[in-house]
Amino acid sequence: MNDVKKVLIAGGTGFIGYHAALLFLSRDIEVTTIALPNEIELEGWYPKEIKLITGNLFQMSKDEIINLIKDLQIDTFVYALGPDDRFIPEGNAYDFFHDKLVVQSTKICQAVKEAGIKRCIVLSSYFAHFDRLLSYKLSKHHPYIRARMEQQLSLFELAIPHVFDVMMLELPFIFGTMPNRKPLWRDHFLSLFDSMKQLYFPKGGGTAVVSVEGVAEAIVACAHFGVSNTCYPVGIQNMSYRHLIETMMSIIGDQRKFVGVPAWVTAIFAAKLDKKLLKNGKQSGLNHKLLMTDILNRLFYIDPDFMKERLHFEELGFNGGIDVNKSIADTMKACYPEKFM
Secondary structure: OOOOOEEEEEOOOOHHHHHHHHHHHHOOOEEEEEEOOOOOOOOOOOOOOOEEEEOOOOOOOHHHHHHHHOOOOOOEEEEOOOOOOOOOOEOOHHHHHHHHHHHHHHHHHHHHHHOOOOEEEEEEEHHHHHHHHOOOOHHHOOHHHHHHHHHHHHHHHHOEOOOEEEEEEEEOEEEOOEOOEOOOHHHHOHHHHOOOOOEEEEOOOEEEEEEHHHHHHHHHHHHHHOOOOEEEEOOOEEEEHHHHHHHHHHHOOOOOOEEEEOHHHHHHHHHHHHHHHHHOOEOOOOOHHHHHHHHOOOEEOOOHHHHHHHOOOHHHOOOOOOOHHHHHHHHHHHHOHHHHO
């Protein structure tokens, strides 16, 4: 078990970083966070016990980052930065994600290594887990997943066991809320159904899910027990998309029927979306056509008992966060506050 005393969170005012910071504080661990200047109003809700320093790590040089943190005597670094697959960039998607997820993360983690930090926990995607697991490689067709796999290789090359440990937490769908931020679920998933008479979605698929509190527990457990050069897929519960979507919609009283559609049918419409994006000078990090057939049509399930065993949850008194169903309900209430007034 590692002796964790002082933690630095890059992205500590964001959704996951905020909850991780709260949990570290509850265990009497000092927390410092790096956030963008004026990113979000913190007065009145952000814990004053957290030391806040500002800076854009993506724009800073390695030496500037070292000078920013070298005197903080940090032992553990949590990297909760970078765009996920929901972000659709201008121009070439691979170039964008390679820069943000590989080039920038390598620069930043090299800097914290040279600043004397001993452990580095990087938040990644469970797509990387399935890219390793499946016979067909998701990274071959999805620029975002390709960049995630390259990020893993690049950061693991920095690792020196017991000198600079690097661990990856591979995260699935996450539910929960935080102050002063609206959940991304409304704009990036639920809005897909706004114009539908029924809830049309590829049939047969499913996903691992977790509450944001469960992710925070995994981060803290990894800080204490994580083994260098190890990827930890995170998931507390598995749900079919049918069950997940019906659960979400029932919370807000939406009575529309879920209709499972063959993946090849949804792929036709998804391909048109990609063409539209390219016409407007954008490209998704996920090939939408193959997203329908290779991902949303399959069971991306994670064994929660395996995860708990690997991260020694019991030794730290963790149970995987609050009940996921409650977390889904909280998310939906935050997405549609007008329905609960």
